[in-house]
Amino acid sequence: MTTPHRPTAEELAAAQDAVIPDVAGPGLRVLFCGINPGLWSGATGHHFARPGNRFWPALYRSGFTPRQLRPDEQGELPALGLGITNVVARTTAKAVELTAEEYRAGGAALVERVERLRPRVLAVLGIGAYRAAFGRPRAAVGRQPESIGGAEVWVLPNPSGLNAHYTLDGLAEEFGRLREAVEAME
Template sequence: MANLPPVVEPVPHLPDVLAENLDAVFCGINPALSAAIAGHHFSNPSNRFWRTLHLAGFTPHLIPATQDYTLLRYGYGITAAVARPTVSAGDLAPRELRAAVPDLERKLLYYRPRVIAFLGKPAISAIVRKPAVAWGQQAFTFAGSSVWVLPNPSGLNRAFSLNALVSAYRELREAL
């Protein structure tokens, strides 16, 4: 029997949750591989995204990750700076973040959200090519949208408690 090459399973693609003219689009760094396999954003039980959104007032009830598309009903969407799923955002090379900018910009120009909220600093830092970006509302726009930088809700982000996440996200909600 001949030596066959190993079977390489294709990495699943996680579709965006987007519509035109949303109030805000939450932009993660890239999808977790587990979320891409599950087919839903922020599906890891340790991720605090859905709970944070609810507690900050974006949704009237806690949305399960399996119903991520229902976020559109409330005027919000989800995308990622880099579409390639990885086990950890640390698996992305900085050049991947920079290379993703034109596609992200094109997408946001098409959908025209009022605000793009970057979840964590790495993506927006790569976009504006500044190592230091402050939390909260930024003085610049991206693709015609106001820019906010919010803490990443990943369960791995121990620098922010749930209360701190809710407080940061509520600031955006109140500004909207």
């Protein structure tokens, strides 16, 4: 097992406002959508790369992946029918740096991306991001009543280690509900 690259303070500072490419392609089962990449992701070029982020463990524990992938193995996701994008593309130290306008513009761009890629499900990781991007102030975690670009929409908890409302087990449970719903579609 390789040791992941730990960005230096200089690399993290230089990653501010960077954009990392989506891991996506047409016809995915699930397109996971983060809020925006953090500086660690910007510095490494890998989604959900910061140690302590629980995306990769939750993905594995919920049964989406056969083993726990590392962020530098994100390229394996499309073969599993999975992808990653973000509501807002630019990297920041914290999501609170994003403006309401960025969320709305990101939501509109996400709709276009989903219409083009046509995943079965769009899973937005973060209730606040979903509410802000799509003007749904009462949205709750779980399956949403509306679809986007023909994709069923689910909102899952933000897997950031800063989200103290959910334990890793709780995240895996929510991700597992989505996995079961996706398998029922197949």
